[in-house]
Amino acid sequence: MSLALKIPKIRASGIWKKSRLPLVIGGSLTSVMVALGIVSIFWVPRDVNGIDPAFRMLSIGTPHHLFGTDYLGRDVTSMLMAGLRTSIIIGSSAAFLSLVIGTILGMVASSVSKLDEPIMRMADIFMAMPGIIFALVLASTIGPGYLTTIFALTSFFTPAFVRVTRASSMRVLAEDYIAVARLYGRKRLFITFRHVLPNISSILIVQFTIYFAAGVLSEAGLSYLGVGINRPSVSLGMMLHEAVEQIGISDPLCVWPGLAIVILVIGLNLLGDGLRDHFDPRFSQRVR
Amino acid sequence: METFALKVENLVVALDDLVAVRGVSFTIEKGERWGLVGESGAGKSLTALAVMGLLQDGWKTSGHVWHDGIDLLQASDKTLSSRRGRTMSMVFQDPTTALNPVAKVGKQITWILRHHLKVNKKEAYEQSLELLNKMNLPRPESIMDSYPHQLSGGQRQRIMIAMALACYPELIIADEPTTALDVTVQKQVLRLLDAAVSERNCGLLLITHDLPVIAAMCENVAVMYGGRIVETGAISEVFTNPRHPYTKGLLASQPTLDNIDLDGGTRLPSIRGSVPPLHAMPPGCAFAERCDFATERCKELPELDGETHRVACWNPLMSTAEGV
């Protein structure tokens, strides 16, 4: 008598697996937008600041101006690409710096107990301060610009990284093999960096994508308010600000920069979700 | 009217292509006490969860599980919910996480009584006090008014048992009920469970890897290995004359005062090798690669064979009564 096995339906395999969908979509969207941004470093169809009153307010689909031109005749396509570049640079820099600083502080906090309390208190204080306010304060003293924005965003994001790293690090440090390493006489801090770091790297990568996206949104907001990036640099938020001021909200020019932001952020978030699902154990999202 | 509390027929439990329970069958008559032994990963808990219908989403089952007149595997969640806690109940391993931390203990117990037995608040409260008294819990009024975090592990486990017994179920499944408790408390809790089950004449399925506990609490035993039951029968039979090589090895590896040399130097006999992982289960008998008596035939999956003392083996050990 053979096993009467009711074998469940074979799931689709490879990249079309349902669970892989976020990763694939997110990855593609992000890559496209990032590629556009990077390309813009080397080449844009037209000069982003090239004012050309003769050709103002062209609609989309005009030859030479795929997305038309704005109220001063500047090519929208080029500005979109350059704006993406700004978003990407600022978002990724802020996320990366926060990652580095936050991870170091978090690991130190988890392994050096004397420093744990002070580090976490500082993190709490920074977290209580709304990021925008921080950026505004800096903008009022140092002045707006790339560095100010990155600095503000980094300060804003770092506490979150400290929290996450500390929590994950403590979890790993409680494992048995760490106790063994300590028996071998290794210093606590060394253990943390040598053993904990590889284990939490997946969590850090996911957090990086999340904060990258947050950085993009924050930068757009700040530039919209006028305290982020200004001309001659181009920012998507700034484009929306100009569009509203000069033309009024009815114009489709208000749509493209926003759409670009949305696509980039969705792409990053989905990528983060996909990566998280990929790294996490299989059974974590099942429920009874 | 059936005589059995639970009848499991060819239960298979799988997650995608991983088959964790590979065709398990056994029957628990009303009032009978069965122990289910095996190492971690043998599929004991999954079997219990499958019976209760509490597997996580994604796990699929096949076979039949007969209880209270229906096939539990085919029943809707609603139907199952009316049985759970009333005709069949379960006690879980870890008391620290098993109770709702934000609700008072009293509320958690009375809910069961009010939901299943439709009694009013006052009745439910009185009955709950009774239950707690039976569990030897001092000052039950105070306990009813407490939150789980205010109580000890032993107290919590006794509350869990009380909750499981509240509606006089036909079957109680206890999954490692004392493993997470202090050694000093374990015996107390087991004794209480024993008394309560006797008093109500419930069927009991006691899952554990601890053989002495089974010997003390149950009359029958089923030995599980690699997702299959390899030997069943009365404990008096199976533990004295094990017929499956795995059972024999399991019994031999139990530390008793006989095989421990108090001067140090004796090693506990152990079964060589280890359990094959789920994704690399051999098609035949799962124990073959560790078995000293394996033959070519063992590449084919053996079925349970025998009358009251059954074994799934092509080369079962001879009992000391017959032969040799």
Added chain:
Amino acid sequence: MGRFIARRLFFFIITLLTTSILIFALIRAAGGNVAAILLGKNSSAEEIHKLSAELGLERPLPVQYFEWMNNFLHGNLGAAFRSKQLASHLIWTQAPVSVPLSLGGFLLAILLAIPLGTYAAKNYNKPSGAIVAVLSQVGIAIPVFWAGLLLSLVLGVHLHILPTGGWTPWSDSVVGAMRSLVLPIFTLGIVMASTLTRYTRTAILDVMNEDFVRTARASGMSRRVALIKVGLRNASLPLVTVLGLLAAEMVGGTVIIEKVYSLPGISRMILDNVTAREVVVVQSTVMVIVIYVMTINLIIDLAYGLLDPRIRVTK
């Protein structure tokens, strides 16, 4: 519980003090010479020096800090350099705009997100749940100001239902004021609701995997009842913590929304002063905002203490 409250209050005050030092340090240290900033680029060294002496900027920093704190606690928040307007007066006039807006948006977000998140969790493996999850994913990606622009475009310009901007003071017309607030509160609420929905869904799903939910189900609770009675109630704990973070986000959102809908709230004041580099006013205004956010956080923390019996009741 009493100990818990005392502890939280203690940290509240400590954090406020530390933040005030932080703000002070940022403004003074990072920006360079305050007087130079106030006077602008074309000022002479003489003018700068004169103003510095006037404002007492020559004195040691700790002294200046204490003076600021002292004035602050007495209600003197400083004045703008050019317009001579009192900061406290400005804040007082902006509050009736910003406070209802921020609180309204916050409450709306909670009212929307909890049911939606619960629904998404309940149907997590069905299309209906997936749709909600996707929508919230999109909602998170939409910048606050863009959402405002679009909603303003659709509801204000094209459909003429609501004013697209501008503000009717409460004193003039209560209904008018409320009308001007509807769209802004709605925008702020929807954007914050997206994030909160996601968190709610995750929190509930996480709780549903806990052992005590299994016990509840083993006792006879149906999936639905278990989710609401046990799941939601336990998920409220991590959610309340998230609300604390949301409060900080709310401020940023309020600032942007006020700009989008041209509401004369705190944000306009702060932005104007930031662009004009009126550091003194900015310093005090930021402090007020921080106090506002921290008070909300304190209330949320205390609520957490009430919700979690492990804190509320000791052994």
